[in-house]
Each structure stands twice: as C-alpha cells, then as structure tokens.
Amino acid sequence: MRKIQKKILTDSSQKPVAVQIAYADWLEIERSLNLVSDDSQDTDLSSYEGIISLTEEPLAYQSRIRQEWS
Numbered sequence: 001m002r003k004i005q006k007k008i009l010t011d012s013s014q015k016p017v018a019v020q021i022a023y024a025d026w027l028e029i030e031r032s033l034n035l036v037s038d039d040s041q042d043t044d045l046s047s048y049e050g051i052i053s054l055t056e057e058p059l060a061y062q063s064r065i066r067q068e069w070s
Contacts, residue, residue, distance in 0.1 A: 004029075 004025045009018040021029075029035075056064075 002028075 004021055007020040008016050009020060011017050
C-alpha cells in the first residue's frame with residue numbers, strides 16, 4: 001500500500017480528534033477494504049413524482065424565508 005498523506009486535527013487542548021485524508025486516498029482505502037457506499041448507487045425517485053404539491057414557487061419561497069432572517 002502506498003503512503004497516505006494525512007492531517008491530524010486536534011481540539012483546543014491539542015488532543016487528536018480526527019484525521020483528514022485526501023478523497024482519492026479514501027476511495028483507494030474503500031476499494032481495498034471492499035466497502036461499498038450506498039450513496040454511489042442511483043436512486044429512482046420517480047415513484048415520488050407528484051407526491052408534493054407546492055403552494056408557491058420555490059424561488060419565491062426561498063426569497064420570503066431569507067427576508068425573515070434579516
């Protein structure tokens with residue numbers, strides 16, 4: 001296995017809390033461990049078509065909600 005560049009992330013008291021690696025390295029690790037991510041599979045959402053009926057345009061809703069934050 002090749003050497004993997006990593007960054008160790010620490011909290012305010014300098015205790016290690018996480019490790020950060022490049023995404024390409026993660027993909028290689030995932031392949032070598034035979035881990036299959038469910039996220040990589042396409043999901044057919046056509047069965048949900050027409051389930052939600054909108055009462056206003058999505059951009060108008062977004063604009064209205066953002067106005068509430070101001």
